[in-house]
Amino acid sequence: MSKIHPSAVIEEGAKLGKDCEIGPFCVVGSEAVLGDRVVLKSHVVIAGDTEIGDETVVFSFAVLGEIPQDLKFKGEKCKTVIGKRNRIREHVTVNAGTEGGGGVTRIGDDGLFMAGCHIAHDAQVGDRVIVVNSAAVAGHCVLEDDVIIGGLSGIHQWVRIGKGAIIGAVTMVTNDVIPYGLVQAQRGELDGLNLVGLKRRGVARSDITALRAAFQMLAQGEGTFQERAKRLGDETDSEYVQRIVGFITGGSDRSFLTPGG
Structure with a gap:
């Protein structure tokens, strides 16, 4: 009652x-x-x-x-x-x-x-x-599963934040954030992967290793960000990396936060 x-x-x-x-x-x-x-x-x-x-x-x-x-x-x-x-x-x-x-x-x-x-x-x-x-x-905005938004942060309209990403405190996010991304700084820089969150969820070491390699390729590989993502999709069978690839190649109303960009 x-x-x-x-x-x-x-x-x-x-x-x-x-x-x-x-x-x-x-x-x-x-x-x-x-x-x-x-x-x-x-x-x-x-x-x-x-x-x-x-x-x-x-x-x-x-x-x-x-x-x-x-x-x-x-x-x-x-x-x-x-x-x-x-x-x-x-x-x-x-x-x-x-x-x-x-x-x-x-x-x-x-x-x-x-x-x-x-x-x-x-x-x-x-x-x-x-x-x-x-x-x-x-x-x-779209916040996928397991996202964390830090205190006093602002997420711009139409932005997508991928599964398992974390946004640090006092951060402005104006572009899409890849799954498992780590965003810090006042103007929202893609600073790495949310490794702590991945480990807490029990993600296998092999998948974390694959994600690290994928992040390096996205950061330093040849071609545009989308071209690098498409190559990643052809070169890996990790479901975690494939999630990132699908997020990047699936279309968006915004640009992406890119490593070092």
Whole structure:
């Protein structure tokens, strides 16, 4: 049975799963759908057409599903989908999608969104993503699984950040980041591979060796960045390297952060 504080406002039409906890002064809008065992601590706002998956915990003063901060938005139907077992800390904001971006802002499962961070309209965020305090992810960005965004960092609109990449604190990222990349410095330089993350996930030594060699070829090989990536695809069968190749050759709205560039 759900526990709802007397001061909370649950608008008619909202759907709550089993055993939810709605704390003091929360507002749950009429189109909201909460899964089982969702917890809203206090002063949380769930606005618009927003779905929140099972066992997600939302802390005080977070606002999820409000209209996008986009001057082109004219009130069209938009949506926010947040997966299971996320931890969404104080003052986090997640905006709904826009018609021009597909209409849906989406967050996967098992993420941690620390205090004061922002996920903008139409962002597509994978599983097990960590966004550290006061970082901002702009509209239309793609964060693949296992990405970490350091505190106070900013991700430019339309940027893609590949699986397992890590962005250091106080970093501006204006171009795409390859899977497993390590980005540091205020203007976002591709500084190597996220070796710590790879080892923590139990990636085999042979695959890490292949990734090191691939990074060196991308950094120093002949031809353009895309040409080097295509050659890599022909020369290796490592699934990790092939993921990088597919990311680079798959097309993008932005350029790439390149080693030493």
